[in-house]
Every structure is written in C-alpha cells, then in structure tokens.
Amino acid sequence: MIEDQIASNLSQVRARIQAATERAGRPAGGVALIAVSKKQPASAIRAAYAAGQRAFGESYLQEALDKMAGLADLDIEWHFIGRIQANKTRQIAAHFDWVHGLSDPAHAHRLSEQRPAEAPPLAVCIQVNLSGEASKGGVAPSETAGLLSLCDALPGLRPRGLMTLPAPADDEASQRLPFQALRALRDRLATPERPLDCLSMGMSDDLEAAILEGATQVRIGTAVFGARPYNRGQAGAIATADH
Template identity: 65%
Template sequence: MTANLALTIADNLARVRERIAAAEARYGRPPGSVALLAVSKVHGADSVAAAHAAGQAAFGESYVQEALDKQAALAHLPLTWHFIGRVQTNKTRDIAGHFAWVHGLCELKHARRLGAQRPAALGPLACCVQVNLSGEASKGGLAPEAVADFIAACRGIDGIGVQGLMTLPAPADDLAAQRRPFAALRALRERLATPALPLPTLSMGMTDDLEAAIAEGATMVRVGTAIFGARVGTAHR
C-alpha cells in the first residue's frame, strides 16, 4: 500500500462520513444511525486495507471470484463482507460460505440454496430483499406487491434471515426526484414490518444520492466512487 493511496482513501472516507453526519443532522436522524458500506468492487486489496486502516470495516463486493481473492489476501483483518451483486445459481455456495450479508435477494431458488449451503457455524446469512420500484426490466428485484409473499417464504428457510429491503433506483438530478423511490421503499418497509420481523435495514443510497436516502430513512448507504475513486480496469468475476 502506498502512502498516497492510504491518505487519499482516508481523506475520502472522512468526507463521506461528514456527508452522512450532516444529512443525519439535517433530517432529524440520530447521530450514527446510518451505517456506511464501502463498495470496493473493482478496487484492489490495497484499497480495502487502506480503508480499514482509516476505520472502515464493512465492504461490498459484486463479483464473487474477485471478492474471494481479496478475502484471502486480507484474511488477517477483521472485515465484514457484503455481497451486493446479482446472485447467480452457480455462485450461491461461495456466497453462503464467505459473506455475512446479501443485498440483492429476489429469487426463492437462491434463498433456498443460500440457506442450505450456509455453514451452521457462521449463523444465518443476513439478507436484504431487492425491490424494483421503477419496473425497469434491466434492474433486478421484486415488484413491491410481491415482497410480502417472498419474505413469508424466506422465513421458512433455515440458514438465512431477512433483515430488510434494498433498492437501486434510476439516477435522478434533483433531491425531490431522488427522494421519491426511497420514500416508497420506506413506506413498503413500514407496511411489512412486524414485531416478529421488524425489517430494521433499509439499504439504499449511493455516492450521488446518499443525502436523499438518509432523508427517507436509509440505515445503510453503499458508497464506492466517493471513497475509492472511479472504477479502473476489468473486474475479475
């Protein structure tokens, strides 16, 4: 790890944390109520190590083999790994065995495979159900009206635990437009949450719209570019 890389990532992390804290204060959220997930996909192990040295412990990856390589290189560090890409059937065993969280769960066959393949010693795999609020065919996720039945089915699967909802809305330029899909996800969570299944996690918001997400109740924002810079190279999938 170069000194310049460590300083750049530390400075970037500090600025992102300042943005989160400012948004929490502006929108009446308790300090520290929004967790930061550093999206490290297509960035090397040195970048992850630099972020960890600056106090970051949770990292998001989209490509299984790339993530496994980084996990092996950084096994000496106490990191929490979140899988944030599309779940593929032939990758569920690796995901179940090497990640603490899955953010894009939206197919029952994948939920069943992840549960069956989850090592018991690791405890249940924390999952966020992906919701497609825009209806875009190119986006993964369930239609809002399908989420309740999906969660009910997942509750019967050992090895996983549904912790909340996530979404990846279409980009928007102004704050009001950015807030609308996040408000819709929050409202859906409020309708579905019960004392037995509180769905505490709303995973939503990225570099360009994290303030809007925090305004609407995000508990976790997924930030890559503002921490690590623009993606470079080709992902090792």
C-alpha cells in the same frame, strides 16, 4: 499517497452522512457506511480499513474471493451486492455476512441450505424493483411480502430489510421519491417479530436523499475509492503483497 486519499475521502463521506442524519433529525450513528470495493485492489480495501472502515461490498464473486484470501488477517464484514447466480450461491453463503439484492425464491433456498452450520444465519435484504425497469433486478413491490415470508421459514437466512437501486435523478426531491416508496413498503411489511430494521439505499450521488427517507445502510463506492480500475490479473500479486 493512495492511503491518504482514501482516508480523506472516507472522512468527507462520513461528514456527508452525519450532516444528512442531523438534517433528517435522526440520532447519530443510525446509518452504516458500506464501502463498495468492487473493481478496487486489496490494497485500497486495506487502506480504508486502516482509516476505520469495516464493512465492504463486492459484486463479482471470484474477485471478492481473491481479495478475501489476501485480507484474511482483517476483521471485515463482507456484503454481497451483485446479481446472484445459482452456481455462485454456495460460495456466497460460505464467505459473506450480508446479501443485498435477494430476489429469487430458488436462490433463497440455496443460500439457506448452503450456509455453513457453524455460521450465523445469512443477513439478507430483499431487492425491490420499484420502477419496473426490465434491466434492473428485484421483485415487484407486490411480491415482496411473499419472498419475506419464505425467508422467515428458511433457517439459514435472516431477513433484515429491503434494498433498492433506483434510476438516477437530477434533483433531491426526485431522488427522494423511490426511497420514500421503499420506506413505506418496509413500514407496511414490518412486524414485531421481523422489524425489517435495515433499508439499504443510497449511493455516492444520492446518499443525502436516501438518509432523509430513512436509509440505514448506504452503499458508497466512487466517493470512497474514486474510479480506479481493478486489474484482475494483479489480484493475486496485490493480495500477497498486502497480506
């Protein structure tokens, strides 16, 4: 059954996180798992929730909203990890707890202005493009301080840390380099008032390298859910059946 498979997968991922945390000499419980559920049906999220998972990452807004509606009975912490578009900021601000990948000052203003007054400030991680790849989102390391300062001044946002999506690498030593660079940048920019306690980095293939370099959140999709395609046309039926 898919429920059993997802529970088994989660157990294996948690064991990897624990082993890497111990190897790094870090205290237990310092790394949060974000289960990246984009392109997965609501039933898969419900199965992961039943296995103890609470934080889920989505990248496609309408798909996420459909699933949120069908899973409204669950106490889920929703993370937006996709590219932000200006016409989507109102819904992101209204429905998500975290945003990973903020890199545009205009989006920062919109998210803050559109955050519901009754909601706590939206937790944000600034996406940093360490490699300078044009195909990747994120600000240059030299621009990160300015965007953080802007977020500090926006009442609807709470800057929590930095996020990166490095190019794939074959060996652990190479995988660790960009994560090391992000941690060093965070250390330079953190202040007592804004400790930047979150480093969102590491996925299914490189979570160990990320944890060794200080990751506090790892974003894991394939290792939790497998590569099952999401059928947008079935979203409503799945959500209704699972509710």
